[in-house]
Amino acid sequence: MPFDPSDEIRYDRTRLRQWARGHARSAGVDRRDLLRLFAAGTAAGSLGLGAAGTASAATDATTADDGAASPGIVKPLPPELFTIRGTNAETNFAALRGTGPLTPVDRFFVRNHTSTPRIEAGGWQLKVWGDGLAGGPVEFSYDRLRALPAVERTLFIECAGNGRSFYATQQGQPVSGTAWTLGGIGVGHWRGARLSDVLRLAGVTRGAVDILPRGLDDEVVTNGVNLGRVRRPMPVSKALDDVLLAYEMNGRPLPPDHGGPVRLVVPEWTGISSVKWVGDIEVSGRALYSPWNTDTYQLFGPGYPAEGAPFTRQTLxxxxxxxxxxxxxxxxxxxxxxxxxxxxxxxxxxxxxxxxxxxxxxxxxxxxxxxxxxxxxxxxxxxxxxxxxxxxxxxxxxxxxxxxxxxxxxxxxxxxxxxxxxxxxxx
Incomplete structure (x- = not known):
């Protein structure tokens, strides 16, 4: 079967091989530091970047008694709607009863690696740059992005670790990371510009291979290594296919906790690919890797290769x-x-x-x-x-x-x- 890089599992498998052989380019982290973290993480079971402890039980969480926001989350998190899990807020599924097919914004889960930034739409800029463009960097203001033809899609975004706690509570198997039950998912009606329109206006070339969107939230530091801001590459073929730069959610401007003023929405790929608060996109003529597609958001353990195995699409x-x-x-x-x-x-x-x-x-x-x-x-x-x-x-x-x-x-x-x-x- 011919290689289709827009398919997440085939793309990830190819990039893992290239990374292991030193053929893919690091995007912002020294390869030696990343290899050291990778070796430590696989020896211990995982790195668990951005994770909150060990998912040893479904009750591995703290809930704010007064419904106040968790540190780093802007919107209120009343305990009848959310369970606070470190920097994240899980939707209590019982709170969705009677709400209709869309998840209301006040009940939509929050997945943060650090904390929610407050970014004014008027001052937001998207920089598109890299050697996969015909010319130099191109910037898009919020108004310029909204002036492009708009598209609307109803899609779920789901954390790759959704359901994680049940490995421990049902199967007796310890795992690392935030102890989600099943509330790390939400269905939104997204409105925005096609990423393909932005890339073509920026001058994407036939030689472009990967794009790397990067968020504007705080940098992630683990084990003394600064990994930079959250970013996960994808092939140009996927970026030119169906990816949105969303600025509205359920008919309203995108709220801060959900990536406002602008986020990516990547249909059918795991939630980490839908980068929130996107601020720049590198367009590269070479394969790219980051910590978020090499040593985390991969499958490790018995039955998997030492370098990890790629994700498939989200599961049933x-x-x-x-x-x-x-x-x-x-x-x-x-x-x-x-x-x-x-x-x-x-x-x-x-x-x-x-x-x-x-x-x-x-x-x-x-x-x-x-x-x-x-x-x-x-x-x-x-x-x-x-x-x-x-x-x-x-x-x-x-x-x-x-x-x-x-x-x-x-x-x-x-x-x-x-x-x-x-x-x-x-x-």
Whole structure:
């Protein structure tokens, strides 16, 4: 099959080989420092850049008692809507019940490697530069970007570590990183300019290979090495295909915590590629690498090569719009609701078990299956006996893949896709 660099797994696999052989160019970090960190990280299981400890349990988190914002996050984080996890805020899935297909901005999860910068749209500039351009650097103001033809897309953005805590709590496998349950995802309606229009105006050449978007948040320092600002390369073919420079979210100007004034939205690729607060884009005639596509956001552990394995697209997941550990009354019918999604294809079927996986019933879907989004579903349930039980939901997408009973382990806890056992107590 011919190499298609716009496919994330093939692109990552190729770049990993080039990086291991010294054939890809470092983008802002000395290769010796990165190799030292890489060796230390793989020996210990992972580097866990930007991570918050070890995901040893789903309760590995702190929640603000008064609903005040976490350090580094601008918007309020009331405990009924969010669980604060270090520099991040996870959406409590129960708070999505009745909200419709789009995630309201006040409930959209926040993934920060450092803290949210406050950037005024009037002073924002995007610099496009590099040896993959026909001329010198080109700058785009916010007004110039908004003057370009606008496109709108409804797409989910999901943290690659979403579901990470279940490696520990369900499978007994320790992993590093923020202990997300299932709330590290949100579906937004994005409006912005095509990245392809910006690159063509800047003079992208046929010899361009990679682009490297870089955020305007604080630099990341780990183990004494300054890794610079968050950045992850992608092939020019993907950049010219379907990537947005988004300046609106759900019909409003993009809020600070979600990348405002401008962020990338990269359909079908893992969330780290949708760089927030984008401030410059390097266009290179050579392959590029950064810490975010070599020693983190890769798969390490037993069964994977020493240099790591590339991501595939985001995996299948299903979540109940119900608190973990909820108490429900016996002999009273309630409508179980939830959402299922897949990075590979539309979700076509959702099955629910109310007895820990002994019997399964097909749930009713409330949305037309669509790539890049989730489907909402429901199933009535009348508990017949008291005691502890587990609710399970499993999705099947248009590729024919169904959520498995267990997820393939990796030390950084990415891409969890197993059926989640949702504990409830009937009283």
């Amino acid at each position: 997941k299903s979540a109940f719009e119900l608190e973990l550990g909820a108490t429900v009354p016996v002999h009273r019918t309630r409508l179980l609701t939830g959402r299922s999604w897949s990075g590979a294809a539309p979700v076509l079927r959702v099955e629910v078990s109310t007895d820990g996986g002994v019997r399964w019933q097909r749930a009713r879907l409330h949305d037309a299956p669509r790539r890049g989004s989730w489907v909402r579903w429901s199933l009535p349930w009348t508990p017949r006996a008291t005691g502890a039980t587990a609710l399970l939901a499993r999705a099947t997408d248009a590729t024919g893949r169904t959520q498995p009973a267990t997820a393939a382990h990796n030390t950084q806890g990415y891409l969890f896709d197993a059926v989640v056992r949702h504990p409830v107590t009937v009283v």
